Amino acid sequence: MRYSETLIEHFRNPRNAGMMRDPDGVGESEYPECMDLTRVYLRVSGGRVEEARFQTYGCGPTIAASSAATELIRGAALEELVDLADARVETAVGGLPADRAHAAQVVSAAIRAAARNAVARADEGRRRPAQGE
Amino acid sequence: MNRRVYLDHNASTPVHPEVVEAMLPYFAERFGNPSSIHGFGREAREGLDSARERIARFLRVSKDEIVFTSGGTESDNLAIKGVAAARGRGHIVTSAVEHHAVLRTCAALEGQGFSVTVVPADGYGMVDPDDVQRALRPDTILVSIMHANSEVGTIQPVGAIGALTRARGIPFHVDGVQTFGKLPVDLDALGIDLFSFSGHKIYGPKGAAGLYIRKGIRMASVQHGGEHERRRRAGTENVPGIVGLGKAVEVRERDMAVEEGRVRALRDRLWEGLSARVPEVRLNGHPTERLPGTCNVCFRHIESESIVLGLDLKGIGVSAGSACTSGNVEPSHVLLAMGIPLDWAMGTVRCSVGRGTTAEDIDYVVDSVEPLAGKLRSLSPARV
Numbered sequence: 001m002r003y004s005e006t007l008i009e010h011f012r013n014p015r016n017a018g019m020m021r022d023p024d025g026v027g028e029s030e031y032p033e034c035m036d037l038t039r040v041y042l043r044v045s046g047g048r049v050e051e052a053r054f055q056t057y058g059c060g061p062t063i064a065a066s067s068a069a070t071e072l073i074r075g076a077a078l079e080e081l082v083d084l085a086d087a088r089v090e091t092a093v094g095g096l097p098a099d100r101a102h103a104a105q106v107v108s109a110a111i112r113a114a115a116r117n118a119v120a121r122a123d124e125g126r127r128r129p130a131q132g133e
Numbered sequence: 134m135n136r137r138v139y140l141d142h143n144a145s146t147p148v149h150p151e152v153v154e155a156m157l158p159y160f161a162e163r164f165g166n167p168s169s170i171h172g173f174g175r176e177a178r179e180g181l182d183s184a185r186e187r188i189a190r191f192l193r194v195s196k197d198e199i200v201f202t203s204g205g206t207e208s209d210n211l212a213i214k215g216v217a218a219a220r221g222r223g224h225i226v227t228s229a230v231e232h233h234a235v236l237r238t239c240a241a242l243e244g245q246g247f248s249v250t251v252v253p254a255d256g257y258g259m260v261d262p263d264d265v266q267r268a269l270r271p272d273t274i275l276v277s278i279m280h281a282n283s284e285v286g287t288i289q290p291v292g293a294i295g296a297l298t299r300a301r302g303i304p305f306h307v308d309g310v311q312t313f314g315k316l317p318v319d320l321d322a323l324g325i326d327l328f329s330f331s332g333h334k335i336y337g338p339k340g341a342a343g344l345y346i347r348k349g350i351r352m353a354s355v356q357h358g359g360e361h362e363r364r365r366r367a368g369t370e371n372v373p374g375i376v377g378l379g380k381a382v383e384v385r386e387r388d389m390a391v392e393e394g395r396v397r398a399l400r401d402r403l404w405e406g407l408s409a410r411v412p413e414v415r416l417n418g419h420p421t422e423r424l425p426g427t428c429n430v431c432f433r434h435i436e437s438e439s440i441v442l443g444l445d446l447k448g449i450g451v452s453a454g455s456a457c458t459s460g461n462v463e464p465s466h467v468l469l470a471m472g473i474p475l476d477w478a479m480g481t482v483r484c485s486v487g488r489g490t491t492a493e494d495i496d497y498v499v500d501s502v503e504p505l506a507g508k509l510r511s512l513s514p515a516r517v
Binding site for chain 2: 003008011012014017018019028035036037038039054055056057058059060063066
């Protein structure tokens with residue numbers, strides 16, 4: 001098998017799959033060369049990821065990387081995820097063959113976008129007075 | 134759990150036990166070089182000659198018209214480059230749904246000053262003989278149209294095209310790799326002058342194939358060296374492989390007619406199962422003029438490779454219609470030529486049934502695809 005056991009396990013049993021209602025941050029990334037598309041939803045508490053979910057259209061490695069990454073980033077600080085390196089997602093999925101490196105790239109880009117979105121929403125929330133005051 | 138189902142017979146087939154048995158003596162006992170004049174060489178030559186005769190009889194042609202090659206790709210290269218080199222210049226007509234062995238060979242010749250017209254195909258992947266007729270020019274030196282498409286299985290109207298080329302004295306090459314030994318082929322009636330065929334698609338070994346060259350067709354050598362194959366293809370023949378190819382043809386001659394009906398029924402059972410149980414699927418290729426074993430299916434909003442991987446984990450071997458290489462997806466040129474929308478084409482899977490396939494295998498595949506397609510779609514943001 002050319003894929004790692006971790007990758008196959010995540011492909012067989014994807015964790016945190018599906019959309020999230022009222023997320024605190026959403027990010028999307030597309031890898032145009034192969035049309036892989038990943039959307040990541042974040043629930044944030046105290047500046048850290050409480051829950052992450054994903055939706056992915058793509059090959060097996062991209063689906064597996066999405067699943068592994070949502071586990072990886074649970075508990076992580078948003079400011080850390082804004083700069084999430086592709087390599088961390090690749091490691092989380094147990095490595096990728098060179099011709100599937102894009103799987104980690106598309107997923108980490110979606111996470112960075114979701115983290116930026118969550119930071120922006122939080123800033124906006126702080127600037128705006130709370131409802132009812 | 135440990136069930137294994139092979140549904141990729143258009144890619145390759147398991148070597149038939151009778152073929153293996155026929156080949157074995159030619160590795161260590163009758164190992165001689167068929168060009169040698171001593172007894173060791175003569176033994177190998179006998180194996181080569183009888184394979185050539187068997188194949189010539191099967192194709193109803195003369196044995197001098199058969200040239201052995203290393204594979205379908207080499208046969209296509211020899212046919213096209215051989216005719217082109219003999220003429221030196223001119224115009225070639227081919228189609229958008231050909232195998233890369235034909236399309237890229239024509240493109241290479243275009244770079245060398247030949248002109249090439251690529252005729253389109255319709256939504257079933259079928260070429261219109263009228264388009265071929267319109268493409269013909271006074272300087273046309275070759276028409277190359279495949280017999281059946283390896284991806285979607287559509288069988289081309291080669292007889293109608295052969296009538297056009299024959300009336301004008303233009304050599305007609307047909308890549309018959311997917312029909313040879315699967316369907317009856319009458320080269321003369323179809324007006325075919327050059328016909329590529331291969332062993333490993335019909336339960337023969339890899340590395341043994343051939344090209345029929347009608348007597349009188351002007352050809353130049355593409356590969357230079359010794360005097361092998363009547364100076365049309367230099368290089369010591371792959372004797373064990375060719376003996377296997379000959380045996381494979383003998384077995385096909387015996388079993389082909391019965392197997393065709395059985396394989397066709399299994400193919401239809403597969404499509405009926407998939408279309409009844411999986412939403413948003415479509416069958417590619419011609420509804421009737423199609424290879425008996427080929428079932429090419431699009432799953433909308435699913436990516437081909439994820440289905441192939443998911444089925445692989447269930448022990449099922451099928452092939453992806455859109456190949457992702459180095460992070461670049463190349464949707465099949467055949468599906469694009471057929472005008473299949475990208476959101477469907479990206480989720481194309483080819484299943485090809487063969488002699489070892491059973492009804493239980495087909496049911497297992499349908500049972501496996503249904504939940505897999507549901508799961509992959511549930512993961513996808515594209516499903517709106």
